[in-house]
Amino acid sequence: xxxxxxxxxxxxxxxxxxxxxxxxxxxxxxxxxxxxxxxxxxxxxxxxxxxxxxxxxxxxxxxxxxxxxxxxxxxxxxxxxxxxxxxxxxxxxxxxxxxxxxxxxxxxxxxxxxxxxxxxxxxxxxxxxxxxxxxxxxxxxxxxxxxxxxxxxxxxxxxxxxxxxxxxxxxxxxxxxxxxxxxxxxxxxxxxxxxxxxxxxxxxxxxxxxxxxxx
Numbered sequence: 001x002x003x004x005x006x007x008x009x010x011x012x013x014x015x016x017x018x019x020x021x022x023x024x025x026x027x028x029x030x031x032x033x034x035x036x037x038x039x040x041x042x043x044x045x046x047x048x049x050x051x052x053x054x055x056x057x058x059x060x061x062x063x064x065x066x067x068x069x070x071x072x073x074x075x076x077x078x079x080x081x082x083x084x085x086x087x088x089x090x091x092x093x094x095x096x097x098x099x100x101x102x103x104x105x106x107x108x109x110x111x112x113x114x115x116x117x118x119x120x121x122x123x124x125x126x127x128x129x130x131x132x133x134x135x136x137x138x139x140x141x142x143x144x145x146x147x148x149x150x151x152x153x154x155x156x157x158x159x160x161x162x163x164x165x166x167x168x169x170x171x172x173x174x175x176x177x178x179x180x181x182x183x184x185x186x187x188x189x190x191x192x193x194x195x196x197x198x199x200x201x202x203x204x205x206x207x208x209x210x211x212x213x214x215x
Contacts, residue, residue, distance in 0.1 A: 042057050042058065044060070045057060045117060046117045047116075047117035047118050047119075048117065048118075048119070048120065049116055049117065050114075050116060050120050050123075050124035051124070052124050053116060053124070063116075069111065070110070070111055070116075072108075072109065072110050075110040075114070082164065082165070083164060085165065086164050086165070087162075087163070087164055087165060088107055088163055088164060090108055093107065093108060101134075101135040104134050104135060105131070105134045105135065112127075113125050113126070113127050113131065113163075114126070121156075122156075128153075129153035129156040129157060130151075130152035130153045130156070131156070132152075132155040132156065132161070132163075133152045133155075136155070137152070140152065140154065146182055148182075149182075149183055
């Protein structure tokens with residue numbers, strides 16, 4: 001074989017190269033087949049899985065139907081109860097008043113915020129922590145006095161609000177702190193101590209179980 005410039009390459013080298021490529025392809029196919037046969041499907045993951053979905057890493061069919069995108073119906077199979085009183089549900093955005101906000105963020109599709117196998121910030125959400133400001137930026141710019149000075153990611157990091165369920169706001173905590181200023185001089189989490197009820201972990205006694213198996 002003659003390459004441009006007049007340099008020739010022995011046909012043996014070409015055959016060796018093709019053989020190496022063929023062997024590599026066969027090895028790769030064999031590796032994928034072994035992964036399927038041994039049910040080690042994690043090797044096919046295109047990226048990380050959120051904490052709540054780790055159990056499905058070996059069961060792609062739990063969420064995926066072939067190569068189709070994950071649909072809302074698929075998500076509802078597990079999360080129907082959680083979405084029973086969805087604060088940002090489909091019914092809300094059927095109201096034309098929210099059409100403009102819906103154009104900013106397609107919240108009627110679960111994967112708009114909960115797309116798997118990409119970088120996660122927390123709680124199975126891959127969007128930036130300031131995602132609430134897509135529609136509610138006025139809250140921290142003067143519309144709500146109690147929220148003046150909050151950072152754009154405050155809704156997310158403060159732990160007061162949940163996109164799907166506003167009932168998760170702790171009214172008990174709010175009542176206990178009504179006399180506190182809206183913003184503490186230095187923001188910090190309260191100190192927490194853990195007191196175990198047992199000094200040493202109990203040792204299981206499996207004698208009786210083995211005796212029952214031997215009967």
